[in-house]
Amino acid sequence: KTGQPLNLHAATASALANPFASPPLVEMARRGQKVCIVFTDGTRDVPDEVLAGGMLAELARAGVRPEDILLLCGVGMHRPSTPDEKLAKLGAPIVSRYRVEDSRATVPSELVELGEFDGIPLSVNRRAADADLLLATGIVEPHQYAGFSGGRKTLAIGAGGEATIAATHSPAMIDRPGVRLGNIAGNPFHEAITESARRAGLRFIVNVLKDAAGRVVSVAAGEPTATFSTLVEAARPLYECKVDRRFDIVVAGVGHPKDANLYQASRAATYVHFAPEQVLKPGGVLIIPAPCEEGVGQGVGEQRFYETMRSQPTATAVLDSIRSRASQAGEQRAYMLAKVLQECRVIFVGTRCPEAVAACHMTAADDLDQAINLARTWTTSDADVLVVPHSLLTVLRRGDSAQACPS
Incomplete structure (x- = not known):
C-alpha cells in the first residue's frame, strides 16, 4: 500500500x-x-x-x-x-x-x-x-x-x-x-x-x-x-494484505537491496510460505524474480547457508542435519528454506547464479514466462496465480482489516 x-x-x-x-x-x-x-x-x-x-x-x-x-x-x-x-x-x-x-x-x-x-x-x-x-x-x-x-x-x-x-x-x-x-x-x-x-x-x-x-x-x-x-x-x-483463498502459484517480488544475493532473496519464499495466513496450496510453486548479482552472498552467514543447503541431497536431509547438532548463525536461512521446499517448489527468475540455485534444491528460469509455464506443468494448466510485488514488505492475512491483494 x-x-x-x-x-x-x-x-x-x-x-x-x-x-x-x-x-x-x-x-x-x-x-x-x-x-x-x-x-x-x-x-x-x-x-x-x-x-x-x-x-x-x-x-x-x-x-x-x-x-x-x-x-x-x-x-x-x-x-x-x-x-x-x-x-x-x-x-x-x-x-x-x-x-x-x-x-x-x-x-x-x-x-x-x-x-x-x-x-x-x-x-x-x-x-x-x-x-x-x-x-x-x-x-x-x-x-x-x-x-x-x-x-x-x-x-x-x-x-x-x-x-x-x-x-x-x-x-x-x-x-x-x-x-x-x-x-x-x-x-x-x-x-x-x-x-x-x-x-x-x-x-x-x-x-x-x-x-x-x-x-x-x-x-x-x-x-x-x-x-x-x-x-x-x-x-x-x-x-497487511488480505487474501480470500489459496493459490497454485505465487510470484513473490523482492526488489533492491534484498535481491542482491540468494541468501537475502530467498526470504521471499519464507515470508510468503510462513505468513500468518497460508496462501499457497500444497504442492504449489513460488516464483522469485531476483538477479542475485552477488551470487549466494559473501558474508560468513551467507556462505554457511549455502554450504548447508548444497551439502545435503534433499531438503529433508538439510533439516535432519541442522536438527542433529548445534546450528551456526546463517544456517537459519537454510532451515527455513528447507521447510518451505518440503511442501512446495521454488523457481528463481533471471538469476546470475543458476548453479547455486540448483545446488540449493530449487530451479532457475530465464524469464517469467518460462517460470509460469514450468509452474503450470507442476500444478495445473489453469493455475490460480497470486502476485505479491513486495513480498518482503507484505504480511498476508485474512480478514477485513487488511487491503486486498491483486491476483
Missing part, C-alpha cells in the same frame, strides 16, 4: 525536535561524552545519511566533538561493508569527518557479554556498549522472526555477537510459538533483542517507515520502545 511521502530532511528534523518518551537528543548529549551511532548495512534500504546526519547535527549543537563520535555499521554476520558502501550510506561529508567502522560479530575481543535472557547469551559490540550515549538508526518493516524489524534490532543483531545471532536465529527459537512474521506480542525473539538493547544501554533511536513505492512516509525518534511501537502501529495498515 502507498502512503503520503514526506520531505525527509524536514520530517527528520521534526522527529528529533519532538521525540517520543524522551528529551530531545540535544538535551541528552554534552561535551566530553563518547557517543556511538549504530547504523544499518547495505542490506537495509535506510536513508542513514539523513538520519545519522540529523543526529550528528544535534550532537554538535550539544557540544559533542567529532573525535568523540563513532558511527558503527551493524553488519551482523553479513560481509564487511566496503568504503564505497559506507560513502553511499552516509555521504562524503560524514565519512570524511567521523570515524566509521564495521561491527565484527566473530571477534570476541570486540564484544561485551551481557549475560543470558531466556537461555539466550547476549553480547554486543564493546564500543557500542561502552559509549556514554548509544544511538541507532533503522527501518520498521515486516520481519520473519522479530515480527517487525527496526527498533533495537540494528544494535542487538546488527552489532550483536555471533552467539547471540546464532541463538536468536536457531531452529529452537524459530520454532517457538510467537516467533512469526508481523507478530510482536509474546514473541521470544523480540523480547530477547529488546532485553539485549536495554542492557547495552540503547537510549535513543531514529527510524523510518516506507510504503510500497519505497518512499519514506513516517519518521520517528526517541526512546526505543515508544518510538518502535508508534511506527509498528503505522506499519500494519501499510503492509
Whole structure:
C-alpha cells in the first residue's frame, strides 16, 4: 500500500525536535561524552545519511566533538561493508569527518557479554556498549522472526555477537510459538533483542517507515520502545494484505537491496510460505524474480547457508542435519528454506547464479514466462496465480482489516 511521502530532511528534523518518551537528543548529549551511532548495512534500504546526519547535527549543537563520535555499521554476520558502501550510506561529508567502522560479530575481543535472557547469551559490540550515549538508526518493516524489524534490532543483531545471532536465529527459537512474521506480542525473539538493547544501554533511536513505492512516509525518534511501537502501529495498515483463498502459484517480488544475493532473496519464499495466513496450496510453486548479482552472498552467514543447503541431497536431509547438532548463525536461512521446499517448489527468475540455485534444491528460469509455464506443468494448466510485488514488505492475512491483494 502507498502512503503520503514526506520531505525527509524536514520530517527528520521534526522527529528529533519532538521525540517520543524522551528529551530531545540535544538535551541528552554534552561535551566530553563518547557517543556511538549504530547504523544499518547495505542490506537495509535506510536513508542513514539523513538520519545519522540529523543526529550528528544535534550532537554538535550539544557540544559533542567529532573525535568523540563513532558511527558503527551493524553488519551482523553479513560481509564487511566496503568504503564505497559506507560513502553511499552516509555521504562524503560524514565519512570524511567521523570515524566509521564495521561491527565484527566473530571477534570476541570486540564484544561485551551481557549475560543470558531466556537461555539466550547476549553480547554486543564493546564500543557500542561502552559509549556514554548509544544511538541507532533503522527501518520498521515486516520481519520473519522479530515480527517487525527496526527498533533495537540494528544494535542487538546488527552489532550483536555471533552467539547471540546464532541463538536468536536457531531452529529452537524459530520454532517457538510467537516467533512469526508481523507478530510482536509474546514473541521470544523480540523480547530477547529488546532485553539485549536495554542492557547495552540503547537510549535513543531514529527510524523510518516506507510504503510500497519505497518512499519514506513516517519518521520517528526517541526512546526505543515508544518510538518502535508508534511506527509498528503505522506499519500494519501499510503492509497487511488480505487474501480470500489459496493459490497454485505465487510470484513473490523482492526488489533492491534484498535481491542482491540468494541468501537475502530467498526470504521471499519464507515470508510468503510462513505468513500468518497460508496462501499457497500444497504442492504449489513460488516464483522469485531476483538477479542475485552477488551470487549466494559473501558474508560468513551467507556462505554457511549455502554450504548447508548444497551439502545435503534433499531438503529433508538439510533439516535432519541442522536438527542433529548445534546450528551456526546463517544456517537459519537454510532451515527455513528447507521447510518451505518440503511442501512446495521454488523457481528463481533471471538469476546470475543458476548453479547455486540448483545446488540449493530449487530451479532457475530465464524469464517469467518460462517460470509460469514450468509452474503450470507442476500444478495445473489453469493455475490460480497470486502476485505479491513486495513480498518482503507484505504480511498476508485474512480478514477485513487488511487491503486486498491483486491476483
